[in-house]
Amino acid sequence: MTDQLTTSGLPSDPLFIAYMTVFQTAAEHLLACEECQAARPCPVGDPLHADFLAKQAAWENQQYRKARNERRRAQRKAEARSRMARHAAGLLVTFGPWKDGRPAATPADVARQANAMYGGYLKGEPITTTEGAAALEAVLNH
Ligand SMILES: [Zn+2]
Structure with missing residues (x-):
């Protein structure tokens, strides 16, 4: 929920503000x-409750879409990083030295190679040794 707050601590999202405003009015x-408390919505309360439900649904839908888009972005990013690391691993396996029937390249070598090749695309988040290991594994077992 922290992304609903501006740096001043006030809500910034118009849907969230509308939702909270109608929540307060309806409450x-x-x-x-007494009519509404007895579950017999009055002519004033009935539209308020309906409006509350609609704005709650709108906000929840937005949260759902945001989360889904965030997951998709993260997925695309992971795939792009994996392609870069596999490219680096492929070069090291194909053109690098071999020892005892295995490429000499280590996961750290793969990470270094990928970061040298793609540093400009990685936006300050270098390929890690773990990603290097996965890439090496993928290239060797493809
Ligand atoms: Zn009422």
Whole structure:
């Protein structure tokens, strides 16, 4: 929920603000209205409750879409990084030295090679030794 707050600590998301505003209005009405408390929505309360449900749904849908887009972005990023690391591993396996029937390249070598080749695309998040190991594995077992 922290992304709903600006640096000043106030909500910035219009859907969230609308949701919270109608939540407050509907809650205040409910506290003051015996009809609505008895689950017999009055002509004032009925649209308020409907509006609350609609704005709650709109905000929740937005949160769902944001989370889904975030997952997709993360997935695309992981795939792109994996391609870069596999490219580096492929070069080291194909053109680098071999020892005892295995490429001499280590996961750290793969990471170094990938970072040298793709540093500009990695936006300050270098390929890790773990990613290098996975790439080496993928290239050797492809
Ligand atoms: Zn009412």
